[in-house]
Amino acid sequence: MRALRVDPIACDGRGLCAELIPERITLDEWGYPIVDPAPLTPSLQRHAERAVAACPMLALRLGWIDSTEGRAGSRSRRR
Amino acid sequence: MNARLLAGVATRIAPTYDQHLALHGPLDPRGDLTDELDRAGLRGRGGAAFPTGTKLRAVAEAGGRPLVVANAVEGEPVSGKDRALLRVAPHLVLDGAVAACRALGARDAIVAIGDRTGRERAMVEAAIAQRGRKDGRVTLRTAAVESRFVAGEETALVRALGGREAKPSLKPPYPFERGLDGAPTLVANAETLAHVALIARFGAGWFRSAGTSESPGTALVTIGGAVVQPGVHEIELGTTLDQVLEQTGGANEAVQAILVGGYFGRWVTPAKARELRLTPDVLGAGAIVVLPAGVCAFAECARVLAYLAEESAGQCGPCVHGLRAIADTMSAPGEPDRRRRLEQLAALVDRRGACRHPDGAAGFLRSALDAFADEFAAHVRRGRCGARDARVLPIVGRRQR
Numbered sequence: 001m002r003a004l005r006v007d008p009i010a011c012d013g014r015g016l017c018a019e020l021i022p023e024r025i026t027l028d029e030w031g032y033p034i035v036d037p038a039p040l041t042p043s044l045q046r047h048a049e050r051a052v053a054a055c056p057m058l059a060l061r062l063g064w065i066d067s068t069e070g071r072a073g074s075r076s077r078r079r
Numbered sequence: 080m081n082a083r084l085l086a087g088v089a090t091r092i093a094p095t096y097d098q099h100l101a102l103h104g105p106l107d108p109r110g111d112l113t114d115e116l117d118r119a120g121l122r123g124r125g126g127a128a129f130p131t132g133t134k135l136r137a138v139a140e141a142g143g144r145p146l147v148v149a150n151a152v153e154g155e156p157v158s159g160k161d162r163a164l165l166r167v168a169p170h171l172v173l174d175g176a177v178a179a180c181r182a183l184g185a186r187d188a189i190v191a192i193g194d195r196t197g198r199e200r201a202m203v204e205a206a207i208a209q210r211g212r213k214d215g216r217v218t219l220r221t222a223a224v225e226s227r228f229v230a231g232e233e234t235a236l237v238r239a240l241g242g243r244e245a246k247p248s249l250k251p252p253y254p255f256e257r258g259l260d261g262a263p264t265l266v267a268n269a270e271t272l273a274h275v276a277l278i279a280r281f282g283a284g285w286f287r288s289a290g291t292s293e294s295p296g297t298a299l300v301t302i303g304g305a306v307v308q309p310g311v312h313e314i315e316l317g318t319t320l321d322q323v324l325e326q327t328g329g330a331n332e333a334v335q336a337i338l339v340g341g342y343f344g345r346w347v348t349p350a351k352a353r354e355l356r357l358t359p360d361v362l363g364a365g366a367i368v369v370l371p372a373g374v375c376a377f378a379e380c381a382r383v384l385a386y387l388a389e390e391s392a393g394q395c396g397p398c399v400h401g402l403r404a405i406a407d408t409m410s411a412p413g414e415p416d417r418r419r420r421l422e423q424l425a426a427l428v429d430r431r432g433a434c435r436h437p438d439g440a441a442g443f444l445r446s447a448l449d450a451f452a453d454e455f456a457a458h459v460r461r462g463r464c465g466a467r468d469a470r471v472l473p474i475v476g477r478r479q480r
Contacts, residue, residue, distance in 0.1 A: 007249050008395035009433045028427055032396035 001039035001065045004048055008032075010059035017060050020051035039065055080289060080315045083297050084273050088167045093202055096209040099170035106174045108279035112182035113139065116275065118283035120295045125150055125231065125268030126343065128359035131275065134265060137255040139183055141263035147179045147188040148240065148259065151269035152224055152231035154193065155341045156386075156473045157366040160299035161269040163311040165192070165199040168273060169206035173219060175272025178279040179265055180217040187218050189259075190269070191236055193226030226475075228342075228390035232434050233266040235392070246392040247434035270299050270365075291317030294358040298365055304471050305332040305371035316359065320352040324369070332371035336450050338472070341366035342383055343439030346376075346450035368472060375466035377454045380447040381409040386474040387440040398437040401428035405444060417459050421448060 004024050006017075013031040023044055024036045040048050040062075052060045087094065087102045094102065108115070116132035123129045138145045149172055153161040164172060176188035192200045200221050207219045222240055229235050230245035237258045239245035258264025267275070274296060278286050287295040294316040300323065303309045308328035320339060324330060337347045339355070340363030347355055355361065370376060388402035405424045408417060425444045428437035448455060457464040 007433070008397065008431060009247075009249055011396060013396050028397060030396055030400040032400075032431075034431075 002045070002048070002062050003037050003039050003065050004035050004051070005037070005061050005063040006033050006035050007059045007061065010057045012057045012059070014056055016054045016056070017051040020054055021047040024048065025051070033060070080297065080313075082313050083277055083289070084164060084168060084171060084270065084299060085311075085313045093167060093169055093206065096170055096206065099168070103171070103174075103277070104280055106178060106276065106279060108178055108181070109282070112178055112275070112279055115278055115283050119278045119286040120283075121271065121274055121278060121286065122294075122359040123268055124270040124274070124298055124359065124362075124365060126155075126341075126364040128363075131267065131271055134255060134267065135179065135182060137253075138263045138265045141256050143263055145183045145185045145263040145265060146259050147176050147183065147185050148236065148254075148264055148266045149173075149176045149188065149190040149269050149272050150231055150233070150236055150266050151199070152191055152193050152226070152236060153269075153364070154226060154228040154231045155364050155366055156228075156475050157301060157303055157338075157341050157368050158364050159301045160311045160365050162192075162196055162199045163301075164270055164273055164299065165190075165203055169203050170210075171273040171276045172269045173203075173206060173210065173214070174276035174279070175267075175274070176219065177214045177217050178275055179267065179272065181215070183265065185265070186216055187220075189240060190219070190221045191224055191240060192221060193230065194223040195226040197223075228387070229392045229434065229436055232436075234434070236266060237264060246394055247432075247436075249433045268364075289315050291356075293317070294356075298357070298359065298362060300327075300357075300362065300365045300367055302327055302367045302369070303473075304338075304369035305330050305334065306369050307331045314357065317356050320347060320355045320357055320367070321349075323357060323367070324352065330369050330371070333373075335370045335372040335374060335376060338366075338368040338370065340364070342387060342443055342472075343435070344443065345446040348450060370471055371469070373466055374469040374471055375454070375464055376447070376451040377409075377458045377464060378466075378468040379470075379472045380443070380451065381406070382470070382474055383472050384409055384440065384444060387436070387443070391436060392434070395432040395437070397428050397431035401431070401437060402440055405440065415459060418448065418455060 018025045018027045025033045113132050113135045121131040151161040203221050224239035225245045232247045233254050234248040235245045237254050254264040254266050290296045297313050312327045314323050334349045385406040388406040391398045425441040429441040454464050
């Protein structure tokens with residue numbers, strides 16, 4: 001299962017993502033995304049992909065749910 | 080309890096390598112060190128309490144030639160145990176680094192020290208020179224990194240050692256996967272490595288002969304505030320906070336509350352101190368501060384929270400803005416909704432950074448709201464509580480760096 005995840009270092013708080021997938025992302029009082037780590041339902045998948053593509057900082061990612069932690073983590077592509 | 084790490088420490092003078100070997104015997108590990116660490120149940124003493132054997136295995140499995148970093152940066156203002164260990168038993172830390180290198184096939188070990196602690200660095204350099212720079216195939220060296228709160232965080236430390244600013248990076252990759260110069264890097268706290276040195280010699284069974292089955296072994300703690308004997312003490316894990324305070328000389332004034340685990344820690348009331356067993360999770364990096372009665376707890380907490388806001392690496396929006404908002408709310412006089420606002424801010428910053436800095440500040444704030452509910456209420460009602468601001472909790476200002 002996939003889920004949205006934000007890189008808080010890269011994120012600049014532009015807020016486009018919250019407009020594109022408000023079902024999973026809201027903005028805090030400073031404009032930074034609060035991401036719901038729940039798995040994406042099939043109907044949200046396309047919106048999530050659009051939000052990821054729209055991020056000017058490349059800070060929003062689609063990760064895989066880490067079964068051990070139950071939290072989203074980006075799939076490692078090592079070596 | 081017999082002292083282990085602090086065994087034979089009668090004076091503040093570091094033993095020579097020969098004296099060290101006479102005291103502890105040669106470093107001649109039997110069997111597989113990683114398995115022995117698993118059996119010993121050693122958990123890291125830098126704050127995260129991660130199982131050391133698991134960490135070694137992760138580095139070994141990452142592939143490539145790994146590196147070992149002994150983390151003695153100790154940016155926490157109320158902790159001094161790693162620096163004390165480097166002064167009184169530098170060879171134990173070096174032995175632990177060498178044992179880890181041998182187990183991992185690493186050839187380089189670096190002892191990382193904050194740049195404000197030049198004295199300890201010189202002492203470790205002298206200890207390395209006594210061993211002839213190299214220990215078998217392992218080359219030992221020291222490195223100074225900027226003495227700041229986040230510099231001890233493992234990704235920040237790896238970046239600093241690589242010549243960049245000491246700021247955390249997003250994980251994964253973890254240093255055990257890709258650390259210094261891209262090599263799998265074991266970053267282990269200095270005290271943790273000193274325990275490794277003794278476990279390599281005497282085994283897991285010996286290690287477990289102190290402490291409890293859940294939390295085996297001993298740990299160094301830095302005790303400060305209103306106590307008879309401030310400083311670094313070695314305690315048996317699983318002992319209650321109350322017993323530890325008693326064993327180390329006790330308080331010298333009536334006690335209001337005790338901060339356990341430093342500035343990412345928790346406030347404990349004297350009544351709870353009788354029940355609280357000190358385990359690696361509770362101890363964090365091992366700093367304990369006794370706040371005497373009659374001192375303004377609110378002022379102490381406000382100062383620490385302002386310090387933690389200053390010490391944000393400045394990379395993640397929620398940490399930068401949230402910790403500043405917490406500090407501002409603490410200093411804003413008489414805002415009636417202050418408690419609710421602080422709770423809201425704690426929730427807003429928690430787990431929203433690349434590192435655990437905002438989580439640590441949120442935990443400190445929540446525990447302060449819980450332990451000092453009356454004091455906080457008095458500050459909201461009257462803007463002050465009448466108690467004196469004694470500045471028990473030290474902070475390190477930017478100018479002092």
